[in-house]
Each structure stands twice: as C-alpha cells, then as structure tokens.
Amino acid sequence: xxxxxxxxxxxxxxxxxxxxxxxxxxxxxxxxxxxxxxxxxxxxxxxxxxxxxxxxxxxxx
Numbered sequence: 001x002x003x004x005x006x007x008x009x010x011x012x013x014x015x016x017x018x019x020x021x022x023x024x025x026x027x028x029x030x031x032x033x034x035x036x037x038x039x040x041x042x043x044x045x046x047x048x049x050x051x052x053x054x055x056x057x058x059x060x061x
Contacts, residue, residue: 014060015060015061016058016059016060016061017058017059017060017061018043018056018057018058019035019040019056019057019058019059020054020055020056020057021035021054021055021057022048022052022053022054022055023045023052023053023054023055025052025053028053031055032055035055035057038059039059039060040057040058040059041057041058041059042055042056042057043056043057043058044056
C-alpha cells in the first residue's frame with residue numbers, strides 16, 4: 001500500500017515563510033549565518049533596485 005493511501009490519501013504541502021533583506025558588502029557571511037541560525041534558508045541573492053545585494057530567504061512556517 002502506498003504511503004499516501006496509508007495516510008488517508010492526502011499529503012499536505014509545506015507552508016513557507018519568506019523574508020527579504022539587504023546584504024551589507026563587508027558583512028555578507030555574518031548576516032547569512034545569523035539568519036541561518038534562526039532556521040532561514042537562502043533561496044537567492046540578486047542586485048537590488050537601488051544597487052547592492054538583496055537576499056531572499058525561506059523557512060517552513
């Protein structure tokens with residue numbers, strides 16, 4: 001019997017929280033490590049509209 005059948009046929013998708021934060025050029029690793037210690041996972045880093053880098057993070061909520 002499949003796992004979904006054993007669980008009543010339904011599996012729920014995980015719920016995610018998202019967070020966007022600027023990254024200071026001289027302190028990227030510290031900023032990302034702090035967010036990681038709080039359970040946030042880095043999704044991507046892009047250049048922000050005003051210049052500088054912006055980090056997009058997610059965690060199960």
